[in-house]
Amino acid sequence: MLPQVLASGLSAGSIYALMALALVITYKTTEVPNFAQGDMAMVSAFIAYMFLTDFETGFIFAFGVALVFAFLLGVGFEGLLLRRMRKPTHLNLIIMTLGFTLALFGFAGWKWGADQRHFPFPISANEVIRFGSVSISTLSVATILIAGILMLLVFVFFRFTKLGVAMQATQQDPIAARINGVPARAVVGLTFGISSVIGTVAALLTAPLITLDPTLMWDALLKGFAAAVLGGLNTPVGAVLGGYLLGVIENLFGAYVSVEFKSVVAFLIIVIVLWFKPSGLFGRHHERKV
Amino acid sequence: MIEPTRDHYQDIRLFTARGSWIKLILLLVVLVSLPLLLPGYRVFTLNYMAVFVIVGLGMNVLVGYTGQVSLGHAGFLAIGAYTMVLLMTRLAVPFPLALVMAGFVSAFFGFLLGLPALRLAGPYLAIATLGFGLAVTQIIAHSALFGGHMGLVVPDATVGPFPLSGDVSKYYVIVGITFVLALGVRNLSVTRVGRAFRAISDSEIAAATMGVDVAYYKTLSFAVSAALTGVAGGLLALMTGFISPGVFTFTLSLMFLAMVVFGGLGSITGAVLGSIVMGYLNLEMDAFQELPVLGPALEGFSERFMSTVGLPNFGWVVTGMLIVFTILIEPRGLYGLWIRALDTTKRSKSTDADLSRSGPGAD
Amino acid sequence: MSFFAVDGLTMRFGGLTALDDVSFEVDRGMIFSIIGPNGSGKSTAFNCISGIYQPTAGKIYFEGEGISGLAPHHIARLGIARTFQNIELFSTETTIDNLMLGRHQHMHSGVWSGVAMLGRATSAAREETENRERVQWIIELLDLVRVRDRPVGELPYGTQKRVELARALAMEPKLLLVDEPSAGMNADERAEVAVRMRELRAELDVTILLIEHHVQLAIGLADRVLALNFGKPIAQGAPEEIRQHPEVIKAYLGDG
Ligand SMILES: Nc1ncnc2c1ncn2[C@@H]1O[C@H](COP(=O)(O)OP(=O)(O)O)[C@@H](O)[C@H]1O
Ligand SMILES: [Mg+2]
Numbered sequence: 001m002l003p004q005v006l007a008s009g010l011s012a013g014s015i016y017a018l019m020a021l022a023l024v025i026t027y028k029t030t031e032v033p034n035f036a037q038g039d040m041a042m043v044s045a046f047i048a049y050m051f052l053t054d055f056e057t058g059f060i061f062a063f064g065v066a067l068v069f070a071f072l073l074g075v076g077f078e079g080l081l082l083r084r085m086r087k088p089t090h091l092n093l094i095i096m097t098l099g100f101t102l103a104l105f106g107f108a109g110w111k112w113g114a115d116q117r118h119f120p121f122p123i124s125a126n127e128v129i130r131f132g133s134v135s136i137s138t139l140s141v142a143t144i145l146i147a148g149i150l151m152l153l154v155f156v157f158f159r160f161t162k163l164g165v166a167m168q169a170t171q172q173d174p175i176a177a178r179i180n181g182v183p184a185r186a187v188v189g190l191t192f193g194i195s196s197v198i199g200t201v202a203a204l205l206t207a208p209l210i211t212l213d214p215t216l217m218w219d220a221l222l223k224g225f226a227a228a229v230l231g232g233l234n235t236p237v238g239a240v241l242g243g244y245l246l247g248v249i250e251n252l253f254g255a256y257v258s259v260e261f262k263s264v265v266a267f268l269i270i271v272i273v274l275w276f277k278p279s280g281l282f283g284r285h286h287e288r289k290v
Numbered sequence: 291m292i293e294p295t296r297d298h299y300q301d302i303r304l305f306t307a308r309g310s311w312i313k314l315i316l317l318l319v320v321l322v323s324l325p326l327l328l329p330g331y332r333v334f335t336l337n338y339m340a341v342f343v344i345v346g347l348g349m350n351v352l353v354g355y356t357g358q359v360s361l362g363h364a365g366f367l368a369i370g371a372y373t374m375v376l377l378m379t380r381l382a383v384p385f386p387l388a389l390v391m392a393g394f395v396s397a398f399f400g401f402l403l404g405l406p407a408l409r410l411a412g413p414y415l416a417i418a419t420l421g422f423g424l425a426v427t428q429i430i431a432h433s434a435l436f437g438g439h440m441g442l443v444v445p446d447a448t449v450g451p452f453p454l455s456g457d458v459s460k461y462y463v464i465v466g467i468t469f470v471l472a473l474g475v476r477n478l479s480v481t482r483v484g485r486a487f488r489a490i491s492d493s494e495i496a497a498a499t500m501g502v503d504v505a506y507y508k509t510l511s512f513a514v515s516a517a518l519t520g521v522a523g524g525l526l527a528l529m530t531g532f533i534s535p536g537v538f539t540f541t542l543s544l545m546f547l548a549m550v551v552f553g554g555l556g557s558i559t560g561a562v563l564g565s566i567v568m569g570y571l572n573l574e575m576d577a578f579q580e581l582p583v584l585g586p587a588l589e590g591f592s593e594r595f596m597s598t599v600g601l602p603n604f605g606w607v608v609t610g611m612l613i614v615f616t617i618l619i620e621p622r623g624l625y626g627l628w629i630r631a632l633d634t635t636k637r638s639k640s641t642d643a644d645l646s647r648s649g650p651g652a653d
Numbered sequence: 654m655s656f657f658a659v660d661g662l663t664m665r666f667g668g669l670t671a672l673d674d675v676s677f678e679v680d681r682g683m684i685f686s687i688i689g690p691n692g693s694g695k696s697t698a699f700n701c702i703s704g705i706y707q708p709t710a711g712k713i714y715f716e717g718e719g720i721s722g723l724a725p726h727h728i729a730r731l732g733i734a735r736t737f738q739n740i741e742l743f744s745t746e747t748t749i750d751n752l753m754l755g756r757h758q759h760m761h762s763g764v765w766s767g768v769a770m771l772g773r774a775t776s777a778a779r780e781e782t783e784n785r786e787r788v789q790w791i792i793e794l795l796d797l798v799r800v801r802d803r804p805v806g807e808l809p810y811g812t813q814k815r816v817e818l819a820r821a822l823a824m825e826p827k828l829l830l831v832d833e834p835s836a837g838m839n840a841d842e843r844a845e846v847a848v849r850m851r852e853l854r855a856e857l858d859v860t861i862l863l864i865e866h867h868v869q870l871a872i873g874l875a876d877r878v879l880a881l882n883f884g885k886p887i888a889q890g891a892p893e894e895i896r897q898h899p900e901v902i903k904a905y906l907g908d909g
Contacts (some may be wrong), residue, residue, distance in 0.1 A: 020306075031413075033413035033417065034417060035361070035416070035420075040614075049540055059622075072583075081614060081618065084618060085617060085618060086617075086618065086619070086620075086621060087530055087621045087622075090413075091357055091359065091491075091555075092617050092621055094359055094413070094416055095359070095547065095551050095613060095617055096614060096617045096618075098361070098544055098547060098613065099548070099551075099610050099611070099612070099613025099616075099617065100610065101544070101610070101616055102364070102541065102544050102545075102548065102606055102609055102610030102613065103606070103607050103609075103610025103611050104604045104610070105541065105603075105606055105610070106369055106604065106605065106606025106607035106608070106609070107603075107607055108603075108608060109600050109602075109603030110592070110596045110597065110600040110601065110603040110604050110606075111596045111597060111600060112597065112600065112608060113599045113600040113603075114600070114603070115599075152565075158511040169497060193526055214603075218424070218540055221420075222421055223415040225420065225421075226417075226421065229414060229417060233413065237325075247308075260428075260432035261426045261428065261429065261432065262310045263424065263425070264428055264429065265421060266421055267418075267424065267425040268419030268425075270417060270418050270421050271406050271418060271421075274414055274418065275405075275406055276404050296789065298781070298785035298789075299773050299778060299780070299781075299782045300786060302751065302770070302781050302782075303773075303805075325785055369779070398862050412828065447776050453884040464884075474768040474769075475768075477767055477768050477769070477770040477771070477777075478767040479767050479769035480770070480781075481760075481766075481770055481777045481780075481781060482757065482760045482762040482763075482767060482777070482780070482781075483762065483763060483767045484752060484755070484767060484809055485746075485753060485754055485757070488746060488750075488756060489741065489743050489746070489754050492742070492743035492745055492746065493741045493742070493743060495705060495725070495737075495741055496737070496741040496742065496743065497733070497743075497754070498705075498724070498726050498729070499703050499705070499726075499728075499735055500723035500726075500729060500754045500755055500757050500758070500820070500824065501726050501729035501730045501758030501824070502726055502754070503726045503755050504723075504726070510764065513696050514764060519691050530713050532845065556745070
């Protein structure tokens, strides 16, 4: 039983880890918790759906279009809305992401209706692979692999490419980075684009598992945040670990305590972690200077 | 020296100018006669807007005054509604008492949710409230006690010997309570506790060095805000006659935030106006189609580019855009626009803006 | 036991030692100045005293009681008020409301009595009126009558500094910490600040701990002076001694 639970936990955790990573990389740059992350990904998934069903394109093309759209949506959201605020206080920034998410939610409902739709996907959620006593769907295996590879790519990008390193420098110290010739504004926009793409991959992996409708990413958004809080909102690696941890904890809870209240676990974890270690398990705390 | 006989009560009294009594009486006359003038089905809309106004007052205390974001107020609305209904059905508690209890129980949960707020700033708190709102509906939807997904029917309510049967009798109860609560929140805002709330959003550090126990007041503001929202929940149950978890969604919580942002954070008048507008919008999501010229145009547009079945969702787009543009153009919302308009008219009347040379006797 | 004492105060931020084993004592009724070049740890000392920072090591005593480790609001209630170098006002509130926040700890109305403030005779209304009357003289003393009902965010810098001082005075503190009252001011305004500080000491029963970047002003006002450099105490004593102290002269010459 336990290995089975761990396997499901890992698969769910992959989605949470992706969402957490997407949330954390923008949070690190701008200190904005992007509540629109989920719905940006949801709309992008609908774009893929539109290409697959209305225009009957192939999977690769449809997903490619969705990811490009996601990137532009992220860059646009930052450049056209967040950056143009008159009073970018923390409160106002949060509210802006909320307003945007509501508009996206409404847009999706307006365009595609609130019905639950079957999302075509090249990998089946019903086919099962067996590893000893553990049986796991091909979709779950694919989810674990794709998420793992993508996150690895993101870390390689930030650690080893010239652009990535420059971006990290800007995140840590915008003024110093500007002196070194890194245009801070471009970096912020790029960060939102990348994070939107990561979120969209999570959405494309979620849609075939459940069904596609405008509430697609609500749960994943909350879990992504819970994971990020668990690992530390400032620490990408921590947030990813938090995602896997949350997936496993949640499935353990579902298996041994109660299936109905599985979703409440995320909330409890947020509260408990914040109570005992407000900066997350792997994060550091900063003091304000006066 | 300068104003030896200043009456300091002037600062905090409700009616500063002579005309304000007349305004109040006018407002009361309008409120009392409104349901008699409007067609019956509109009274339901009015009740709905009044319930939103109460939530708006609560959101204003929390978000507007202390600057803490809540994305889970639909949860408090649910707690209030279910508390009242369960007390009435299971324990035969009379409606007025059950409504008061709805406020207290909700306040208690607000206090609990406020506890983590002791240690959490901005993003963390918003995340915790998001989780709270979703958890509440989850629990309700999966518990037999709460009627699960099917929901609960609200029993008939009476106030003393008077049955609250029609929308009109409910109107007087709901609007009466809304009026009293608005007055109470206004009084709170000009006295010690309200001032401490507002200080927290301006500067927590300064507030603390004035002796304000920031953690306590943050929690307290959660409790006050939740109490108001709980009462609103009870009244919502009263007016709709039926409650189910599907009512208390994440988007409703966002709507609650939208109304205080749109109206103007920190202003009671703003919160009331914003809530009236958004309450109407939320109930009449399809009202856009009935607009004279825009309605058909919108329908045509939907048919060509969007979808007609999805048209009711257009309201969410509008709500979201209202938030986005409020924050972009005037972060203080309707109230801020009003203040700006006043300022421009004042400035055109006098050019006395030199404040630095404030010599004695100048006033 | 002296009125106020700091013993071995040390504050580190990561690798940076902002305060290094600082000790001093202040008697009741004194004006005690802390001087030192920019970044020498003066404001950090205030932040430790008022409980905003938790010192890495050292003890702080007020009227014989240890206060290090207490929360800022507890320290405020003991009778310690302060101003901030970079003004921390409630900028959307009016001048009078800022001062009324200074009265917070002397008032008692809670949620219920606040909500029920329905007439002049109710307890919350009476408390409000009384306390507004009480701070009126501070408004007059610091020349704030004309801006009494103005949101302070829109006031000029110098006026904001006065409002902040007024707010601290409204707390009726026993110990007042003033951080750079003359920052950003010209010679005339600085002279005014000096007069005001003397006035306060003469008229109120308050002990003043003063941080001042402008050395002449700081030394001229003080009964006793502490000089810091890079977080280390380099001299302490009567104003005349400090003026001639070689270390102090060196620190300031080095500073530019
Ligand atoms: N919260 C903080 N985090 C990190 N460094 C700080 C903090 N507060 C002060 N410092 C550092 O401590 C040193 C002393 O600062 P401060 O006390 O403000 O100096 P002063 O008031 O004498 O000009 C400076 O180098 C400053 O950068
Ligand atoms: Mg300083």
